[in-house]
Amino acid sequence: MMSxxxxxRSLLFLAVTAALLLPATAAAEVSADLKGLxxxxxxxxxxxxxxxxxxxxxxAVAILQAFLDGRLFRTKxxxxxxxxxxxxxxxxxxxxVTGEALGEVGKRALRKVRIxxxxxxxxxxxxxxLTLGSPDPAxxxxxxxxxxxxxxxxxxxxLQAALEREQDAKVAARLRRALxxxxxxxxxxxxxxIAALRTLADFVDPEVRALAAAxxxxxxxxxxxxxxxxxxxxxxxxLDEIERGLAFNGFLANVFQGVSLGSVLLLAxxxxxxxxxxxxxxxxxxxxxxxxGAYTTFVVQEVFRAAAxxxxxxxxxxxxxxxxxxxxxxxxxxxxxxIRFLYGRPLETLLATWGLSLILQQLVRxxxxxxxxxxxxxxxxxxxxxxxxxxxxxxxxxxxxxxxxAVFAVLVLVIRFSRYGLQMRAVTQxxxxxxxxxxxxxxxxxxxxxxxxxxxxMAGVALSQIDNVSPNLGQGYIIDSFMVVVFGGVGNLWGTxxxxxxxxxxxxxxxxxxGAVLGKILVLVAIILFIQKRPRGLFALRGRALEA
Amino acid sequence: MKSVKRGAIAAAALAAAxxxxxxxRAADDVIKVxxxxxxxxxxxxxxxxxxxxxxxxxxxxxxxxxxxxxxxEAVVVDPASDWPLFAEKARELLEKEKVAAVFGCWTSVSRxxxxxxxxxxxxxxxxxxxYEGEESSRxxxxxxxxxxxxxxxxxxxxxxxxxxxxxxxxxxxxxxxxPRTTNKxxxxxxxxxxxxxxxIMENYTPFxxxxxxxxxAEVKAFASQGKKTAxxxxxxxxxxxxxxxxxxNQGIAAEEIPVVAFSVGEEELAGLDTGPxxxxxxxxxxxxxxxxKANDAFIEQWHAFIGDSDRVxxxxxxxxxxxxxxxxxxxxQAGSTDVDAVRQAMYGxxxxxxxxxxxxxxxxxHLSKPVLIGxxxxxxxxxxxxxxxxxxxxxxxxxxIPESAxxxxxxxxxxxxxxxxxxxxAMN
Numbered sequence: 003m004m005s006x007x008x009x010x011r012s013l014l015f016l017a018v019t020a021a022l023l024l025p026a027t028a029a030a031e032v033s034a035d036l037k038g039l040x041x042x043x044x045x046x047x048x049x050x051x052x053x054x055x056x057x058x059x060x061x062a063v064a065i066l067q068a069f070l071d072g073r074l075f076r077t078k079x080x081x082x083x084x085x086x087x088x089x090x091x092x093x094x095x096x097x098x099v100t101g102e103a104l105g106e107v108g109k110r111a112l113r114k115v116r117i118x119x120x121x122x123x124x125x126x127x128x129x130x131x132l133t134l135g136s137p138d139p140a141x142x143x144x145x146x147x148x149x150x151x152x153x154x155x156x157x158x159x160x161l162q163a164a165l166e167r168e169q170d171a172k173v174a175a176r177l178r179r180a181l182x183x184x185x186x187x188x189x190x191x192x193x194x195x196i197a198a199l200r201t202l203a204d205f206v207d208p209e210v211r212a213l214a215a216a217x218x219x220x221x222x223x224x225x226x227x228x229x230x231x232x233x234x235x236x237x238x239x240x241l242d243e244i245e246r247g248l249a250f251n252g253f254l255a256n257v258f259q260g261v262s263l264g265s266v267l268l269l270a271x272x273x274x275x276x277x278x279x280x281x282x283x284x285x286x287x288x289x290x291x292x293x294x295g296a297y298t299t300f301v302v303q304e305v306f307r308a309a310a311x312x313x314x315x316x317x318x319x320x321x322x323x324x325x326x327x328x329x330x331x332x333x334x335x336x337x338x339x340x341i342r343f344l345y346g347r348p349l350e351t352l353l354a355t356w357g358l359s360l361i362l363q364q365l366v367r368x369x370x371x372x373x374x375x376x377x378x379x380x381x382x383x384x385x386x387x388x389x390x391x392x393x394x395x396x397x398x399x400x401x402x403x404x405x406x407x408a409v410f411a412v413l414v415l416v417i418r419f420s421r422y423g424l425q426m427r428a429v430t431q432x433x434x435x436x437x438x439x440x441x442x443x444x445x446x447x448x449x450x451x452x453x454x455x456x457x458x459x460m461a462g463v464a465l466s467q468i469d470n471v472s473p474n475l476g477q478g479y480i481i482d483s484f485m486v487v488v489f490g491g492v493g494n495l496w497g498t499x500x501x502x503x504x505x506x507x508x509x510x511x512x513x514x515x516x517g518a519v520l521g522k523i524l525v526l527v528a529i530i531l532f533i534q535k536r537p538r539g540l541f542a543l544r545g546r547a548l549e550a
Numbered sequence: 551m552k553s554v555k556r557g558a559i560a561a562a563a564l565a566a567a568x569x570x571x572x573x574x575r576a577a578d579d580v581i582k583v584x585x586x587x588x589x590x591x592x593x594x595x596x597x598x599x600x601x602x603x604x605x606x607x608x609x610x611x612x613x614x615x616x617x618x619x620x621x622x623e624a625v626v627v628d629p630a631s632d633w634p635l636f637a638e639k640a641r642e643l644l645e646k647e648k649v650a651a652v653f654g655c656w657t658s659v660s661r662x663x664x665x666x667x668x669x670x671x672x673x674x675x676x677x678x679x680x681y682e683g684e685e686s687s688r689x690x691x692x693x694x695x696x697x698x699x700x701x702x703x704x705x706x707x708x709x710x711x712x713x714x715x716x717x718x719x720x721x722x723x724x725x726x727x728x729p730r731t732t733n734k735x736x737x738x739x740x741x742x743x744x745x746x747x748x749x750i751m752e753n754y755t756p757f758x759x760x761x762x763x764x765x766x767a768e769v770k771a772f773a774s775q776g777k778k779t780a781x782x783x784x785x786x787x788x789x790x791x792x793x794x795x796x797x798x799n800q801g802i803a804a805e806e807i808p809v810v811a812f813s814v815g816e817e818e819l820a821g822l823d824t825g826p827x828x829x830x831x832x833x834x835x836x837x838x839x840x841x842x843k844a845n846d847a848f849i850e851q852w853h854a855f856i857g858d859s860d861r862v863x864x865x866x867x868x869x870x871x872x873x874x875x876x877x878x879x880x881x882x883q884a885g886s887t888d889v890d891a892v893r894q895a896m897y898g899x900x901x902x903x904x905x906x907x908x909x910x911x912x913x914x915x916h917l918s919k920p921v922l923i924g925x926x927x928x929x930x931x932x933x934x935x936x937x938x939x940x941x942x943x944x945x946x947x948x949x950x951i952p953e954s955a956x957x958x959x960x961x962x963x964x965x966x967x968x969x970x971x972x973x974x975x976a977m978n
Contacts, residue, residue, distance in 0.1 A: 216776030374821025
């Protein structure tokens with residue numbers, strides 16, 4: 003939603019423009035057009051949008067913006083058109099024509115003036131043409147993009163004028179793109195159109211590609227869509243150039259997606275690399291630790307929503323340690339309560355932890371309900387960074403990669419340099435010797451299992467941002483986690499890192515060719531064959547640790 | 551004196567007979583209905599709500615005096631999202647519990663798994679979920695949408711001016727029978743409308759797929775070929791949340807590439823921030839947002855029953871509601887819970903839809919229902935943007951698949967058949 007400050011500023015600006023350019027239309031006319039917006043037929047609605055935009059009045063912009071955002075209502079009581087701003091359970095409303103404040107009403111007292119995709123596109127285009135001269139560069143970019151998509155011939159002079167005025171290089175590029183697209187679509191002049199195609203070749207962008215492709219393509223009956231062969235040739239050239247750029251960007255995007263999938267696998271597997279890899283416990287409840295971490299995130303966010311909604315963006319920073327502590331505590335409980343009686347009996351451990359996983363799932367289902375829980379994305383994790391056309395890196399994935407690597411680094415440091423890490427390595431390498439040196443091996447076992455579980459819980463915080471928070475969350479990751487640990491080499495953290503990243507990359511490069519289902523099968527088969535050849539995984543531990 | 555004595559004896563005998571019959575009635579004073587929905591495992595997320603809906607309906611009917619003067623009792627079992635277990639539990643309900651009817655199943659594979667059991671033991675199953683069609687069993691009443699009541703109108707809308715005039719289609723689905731069959735029908739339909747196979751992309755993913763980066767990027771690339779593109783999603787269950795999150799994050803606006811979903815309702819959107827998804831579409835026969843008296847009353851009843859005013863209602867709940875009401879009416883009309891009598895009484899049974907209009911049970915065991923297409927709003931609701939003028943009769947066998955176009959499902963004389971080319975009892 004637009005902030006009030008910005009809304010007010012743009013309204014003021016528009017009022018000034020409108021006053022300079024156009025005579026004020028009578029409020030009555032605006033009301034008539036408003037009625038048109040509420041018609042049942044979409045054609046009538048579209049006509050009303052055209053009329054409102056043609057009037058060019060400041061009020062019209064506010065109305066169109068509200069219409070676009072779904073904030074334009076009719077009161078059920080006296081059928082008055084109002085613009086609402088959400089507040090609590092209801093809306094603060096103001097008269098749509100006069101702007102007069104009308105107080106706060108409940109949701110049920112209002113009827114929304116409906117909009118659909120076709121109208122949304124139209125309104126965006128209209129608003130774009132009305133806001134090309136906005137002082138805010140971001141608004142100008144939005145306006146230029148809206149005009150680019152609407153391809154309206156009458157915008158050509160306005161675009162040219164805007165382009166001459168423009169100081170900001172980024173905005174200017176968008177304006178050039180919009181102008182070229184409009185000229186290509188609407189101009190009758192051959193030279194202009196070819197020049198427009200040349201300009202468009204600079205923009206490596208799927209949407210521009212679509213424009214060029216439409217000109218170069220053959221129609222359904224086999225005849226070219228564009229009669230002029232020179233224009234067709236220019237379009238083909240543009241198309242080829244854009245495609246080369248897109249192919250390169252597509253490769254980079256694939257690498258990113260592979261690393262991103264790898265980082266998710268790493269997060270899920272890294273806790274297991276400790277409990278399974280280092281301690282040798284087959285922990286089937288590992289996935290449920292991840293799930294508990296995700297639910298902890300949910301609880302933390304609920305607390306934030308209730309107590310400090312303004313600080314919601316920080317909720318994940320609190321959720322990470324909270325999830326670690328909760329799941330670590332559960333992990334220690336499991337180790338002390340069940341697993342320590344079963345050391346050296348892998349089959350029983352497997353069955354017992356599998357049973358535990360079912361119990362934990364049903365417990366969560368009973369407490370939180372079987373349906374998905376909404377875990378919000380903080381603003382710094384929503385949206386994407388558009389590096390170039392065809393290469394958009396989503397922020398949540400970027401942060402998860404950073405987070406996974408950070409967790410890995412901290413873990414490696416703890417095990418390598420801390421006193422506890424030293425004890426842990428001593429116990430796993432030679433339990434009897436460690437014990438006789440005065441290390442409390444039972445305590446180290448519990449702490450190690452707690453550490454592995456806690457890391458799984460932190461993975462849950464990250465996964466809650468990209469996956470469902472439901473009682474089944476963990477099941478989807480348990481197989482993959484084992485796969486990564488076994489592939490990377492049991493007992494070797496670096497192996498887990500390399501294993502996770504290489505599996506992610508292989509998966510993502512196979513997927514476009516083999517499809518998601520077959521891709522997964524191929525990876526699984528490849529791993530089975532690999533394990534036949536190297537039973538100890540990529541990085542096998544050598545020496546005494548093996549016999550332990 | 552003698553006559554008085556005899557009278558007294560007769561009266562005593564009569565009284566004894568009456569009490570006796572009362573005792574007898576007390577033994578079968580209840581009508582049992584089975585509830586066969588997963589309460590654990592992957593499908594629990596969707597099916598638990600339907601279990602609660604049936605319990606609410608049972609509670610409701612008991613408050614208003616029961617059925618045929620008897621109390622209705624729900625027997626709830628948990629098939630745990632395990633398809634073979636569905637068949638075992640169905641057998642248990644029919645053989646051991648002797649239920650009069652069963653309300654249950656969600657996925658097509660679970661329905662296919664219980665089908666032989668219901669046919670063997672002559673039970674009654676009310677199936678409340680939209681499905682791929684190509685089936686009409688004597689023992690199943692399908693109260694969800696058939697493809698011609700959901701998929702086909704949705705695609706027609708996308709191709710219309712209001713829907714954006716799409717000329718290229720991406721068919722995304724989860725890899726199992728419902729999406730594959732639906733997409734087969736859609737492909738045949740699109741081909742019939744002059745859209746070539748080059749303009750159709752089909753892609754299947756496993757259940758619970760969570761990494762949608764590649765597929766969303768592929769959709770973007772497919773959409774940039776110069777023709778307006780739309781996505782038809784038969785993605786089921788848990789995989790939808792990460793799919794929509796990825797769509798939102800990669801900034802696919804609904805005006806550019808609209809996504810219409812057949813398995814995403816209010817319940818699935820509940821775990822999601824729908825801000826970036828505004829304008830993407832869903833096709834159903836019911837939306838919670840529809841303003842109608844019956845709907846308001848239903849929502850209020852649901853909130854009171856479940857004790858949480860944040861819970862949403864959805865299409866399969868309405869289908870469960872209609873199925874239960876129809877069954878109760880048919881039992882009243884037949885005066886018995888005997889399966890054959892109830893089945894005969896079902897045909898032509900009507901129940902007012904929650905969204906207006908009337909649902910009618912047809913002789914092919916499918917309902918006539920209105921079709922609604924809605925756009926997702928930022929509050930997680932779906933607002934109707936298009937609806938059929940009247941009710942559309944459900945078509946068991948699709949007209950767009952050559953081998954099924956010939957088939958007729960009609961369980962009344964002279965057809966008495968679920969997939970025939972000619973009536974079973976035709977006069978020669």
